[in-house]
Amino acid sequence: MTATPLPTIDDVAVAAGVSRQTVSNVLNAPDIVREATRQKVRDAIDALGYRPHASARRLRTQTSSTIGIRLGSLSRGGVSGAVLDRFLHALTERADSRGMRIMLFTAADEAAEIEQYRRLRDGADVDALVVTGTAYGDARLDWLADNGVPFVAFGRPWGSADLDDPRRPWVDVDGADGVRQATVHLAGRGLRRIGYLGWPDGSGTGDDRRSGWVAAMRELFGDDGAADADLEALTIRTEEGVAPARVELERLLAGGTELEALVCSSDSLALGAMMAVREAGHPKFPVIGFDNTPVAGAVGLSSVDQQLDQVALAVLDLLMGEHGRRVLNPDEIEGARHRLVTPKLIVRRSSHLAPVDEAGSTASGTNE
Amino acid sequence: MTATPLPTIDDVAVAAGVSRQTVSNVLNAPDIVREATRQKVRDAIDALGYRPHASARRLRTQTSSTIGIRLGSLSRGGVSGAVLDRFLHALTERADSRGMRIMLFTAADEAAEIEQYRRLRDGADVDALVVTGTAYGDARLDWLADNGVPFVAFGRPWGSADLDDPRRPWVDVDGADGVRQATVHLAGRGLRRIGYLGWPDGSGTGDDRRSGWVAAMRELFGDDGAADADLEALTIRTEEGVAPARVELERLLAGGTELEALVCSSDSLALGAMMAVREAGHPKFPVIGFDNTPVAGAVGLSSVDQQLDQVALAVLDLLMGEHGRRVLNPDEIEGARHRLVTPKLIVRRSSHLAPVDEAGSTASGTNE
DNA sequence: GCGAATTGTTTGAACGATCAAATCCGCGGT
DNA sequence: ACCGCGGATTTGATCGTTCAAACAATTCGC
Incomplete structure (x- = not known):
């Protein structure tokens, strides 16, 4: 009942009537071994159910895959x-x-x-x-x-x-472009005062994302509507997390605001914001998050997917x-x-937490 | 500039003036080597920055850790x-x-x-x-x-x-007990008609969880309030997912129901249910989920944590x-x-999506 | 038809560790 | 002195594979 020892490359070699190395070659460099031999070896491998021992190979090749x-x-x-x-x-x-x-x-x-x-x-x-x-x-x-x-x-x-x-070497997601997509999308729905909810300055990722919003706003509304001062007024900064975002937005709403929509640097922030605006009686205030986490899918939050x-x-x-x-x-x-x-904006239209559609219609707009 | 070869156990042995095996022993069975030797070897190891080569060890010991x-x-x-x-x-x-x-x-x-x-x-x-x-x-x-x-x-x-x-051999979470905890918790707040929202019969996990609710209801309300027929009437079954749960609950609410609270077999179902009841104008209808996913934490959903x-x-x-x-x-x-x-019920009290507290008080109840 | 190149296959050595058995050493007992 | 004993240390073999070089078998050029 004790486990039979696994076949080694030598067992295969004997079974196929060739040498160790030939078996090894069949596995690692099939093209240098003659067709007939190759097949003979393959048959032996199958018959014995041979698998190369990974650790032995690693020891020899100094590689671990x-x-x-x-x-x-x-x-x-x-x-x-x-x-x-x-x-x-x-x-x-x-x-x-x-x-x-x-x-x-x-x-x-x-x-x-x-x-x-x-x-x-x-x-x-x-x-x-x-x-x-x-x-x-x-x-x-x-x-x-x-x-x-x-x-x-x-x-x-x-x-x-x-x-x-x-x-x-590095790979990264073009956060600026993602936020730009979100901003342009909202502008396409006729919104102008599109705010940005992000983290405090100083994080590379955060600064990058905000830059996408800044670029989009300039591009869309030119210097008159998107001067530095205007953009600064439309920017909200807070720590990462649902609760901080919510508190910050509650404060903002209490003081009155002209904001028409919000692009956020994370789904957490977006969710907090959504809860606050919803609570304040704006069921249709559009919010877009970033990361496309399962949460976003679950509550119908549009979000930028990182691909x-x-x-x-x-x-x-x-x-x-x-x-x-x-x-x-x-x-x-x-x-x-x-x-x-390049990330991809995922537009959702759950009408309960963040309806982003115009006046009750379920019309145009991308969807996945 | 090419990488210097890593020191082997032999290098250490030479440096310490002992044999291979002694070095090996210091590493694998320190107690059988004399204190003085042990220290000498340790010093050599540190000096050379030696690390055993995992693949070689695995080949010899036929183990991979x-x-x-x-x-x-x-x-x-x-x-x-x-x-x-x-x-x-x-x-x-x-x-x-x-x-x-x-x-x-x-x-x-x-x-x-x-x-x-x-x-x-x-x-x-x-x-x-x-x-x-x-x-x-x-x-x-x-x-x-x-x-x-x-x-x-x-x-x-x-x-x-x-x-x-x-x-x-297996390890599992006592789902029945988790659901029982949730049910007892709700009953402790004076609720009686506590429903169960779960998956169709036939899944081991699902059936197990429901059994905890059944047991708790019997224990709490005896045969008069919790006869088989009553329990069946309080049970809602649907496929996993936020959307199915929501649709199912909307249908139920449309037809009128006496449900006072809901225990669910997953956070997804709970979230769907919560969205539906909230939409229907019951901001305080208590719902409890299962899994304690990040979503639950984010929206303030009480949930059973799997530990x-x-x-x-x-x-x-x-x-x-x-x-x-x-x-x-x-x-x-x-x-x-x-x-x-044994899982652990995490009670949350976000007043926005699922306020489970009694009449505005923030009183008693466990919290983490 | 013979040396040279080419292709296919085999042989010894190594990769770096641990196991098992052998050796060394100090010490107490007769 | 000698033997035996037990602990500390060393030595040879081995784990299963691939590398490098040697060898055998073909093919090629003239």
Whole structure:
């Protein structure tokens, strides 16, 4: 009843009447072995149910076919935590189709994360790492670049002097464009006083998103309606989270406002805002979020989708080349070392929490 | 500029003036090496920055210190998909503290999943697997049990004749108890006609949850108020999802109902119900969900939390023993081969979407 | 038809660790 | 002194694979 030992490459070799190496070649370089032999070996492989032992191969090739990614701590959950989770799904699927696997790890802080990088690298556990949640002057990217560990950041390395630095490859979502799409969409419905609800200045992502709104407003209404002062008046800043957004909007509504619609830098903020305006008796006040989290779908909130599948695809392209099946060394690279993915506005029309349609009609407008 | 080769155990041995094996012992069985030698070796390890090569160790020990888990396809996302994601977080953290890593994989269907199991097992990629989303007569569990692959299911193997079958270890959340807690909580606020909104009969999880409500109603109101017929009348069944729940409740409300509160088998259903009753002008109608997803927190929906961290802990206990640091063979086990985790009701009091407090007071009631 | 190039296959060595058995060492007992 | 004993340390073998070089079998050019 004890498990039978798994067949090794030698068992296959004997069964097929060839040598070890020939079996190995059938698996790794089929084109250099003669057709007849190849078939003979394949039959033996099938007959024995042979599978190469991954660890042995890794030891020999010094490669793991594995990509590591940190799964942040539970605490940081929140509504937006879902973005990382969905990225993870997409990455796992895309990686699988390239013969790669995803390994998770955790770390309490930046230092611990770098320590994990070191362990994973030294133990040859991973061929490359995916870094998320990049911040100004990210020490993790420096460490990885300095130590020659292949990686790609999801999120621009904002602090870096040169975004084109080939040593710091990245993929990011064009937040500015997403917010621009949302703004243009609202303007297309005849709205003019479109506000922006975002985070305090200083976060790369936040500033980028707001810039899309600023650009759209200028483009749409020119300098008369969208002078700096006007835009500043239409901007609301608050910390991330449903509650902060709601409190902030309640205060604003209490004081009276001319706002006609709101574009937000996250679904959390959008949801908080929606709850506040709804409470204040404006059932049709349009709000658009960012991230297209499940929550948005559930409550019918229009939102900008990050196209995480495209992001995952781009990450792998950067790590492995267009069609490669192994991670490339930093010096084997060619072409651009970064990719900006264009997000997509998802328009929803739930009439209960955020009806964005004009006067009861269910007419025109994109929908998914 | 090319990466310096990593130090091996031999380098350390030379530096410390001892043999390979002694270095190995310092790492794996420190107690059998003399104190003085141990320190000498430790110093050498630090000086060289040595880390054991994981693949080499795995090849020799035929062990991978890795647990595999399937990450379902993107499509099945929805609000409840978040449960798996949060479990994954918890599992990763708990596993890390036991020296284990989590490896992800995907599979389109059950057959493909079993094929992946085979690949992972044969390649010695994983020591054990965690199976989620168990269904009646789950072929995956049969395969794993038959092939002697260590695993634990998250979710009871409902179809199995014998839930105590030691060959099919499982961990699950006591859904019945969770729903019971929710029901008792509502009754404690003076409500009597507490309805149940759940899925169609036939799903193990769904039937289990409803049974908790049935038990609580009987216990609370005896046979007079909670005869089978009464309970049936208070039960609403619909497919999973926000929209189905909402439609169903709208229909119910249109026809008039005596319902005073609602306990639901998922947050999605609860959210749909909440939207419907709110729309119908019952801002204080209490609703309680299940799963405690981020959405629930965001909209202030009371919900039953699955205590996924406890689930993760139990999974590892079952796989590795109480304090072990390696996965045990199915025959090394002792004690119960399953664990039922008691969930915890999280009471929220957002007054906007589901105010459950009595007449404006913010008084008694547990909160987290 | 013979050496040279070409193609296909085999052989020894290595990857970096752990296991199992052998060796070394100090010490107490007769 | 000698033997035996037990703990500390070392030595040889091994895990399953791929690399690099050697070897065998064809084909090619003239």
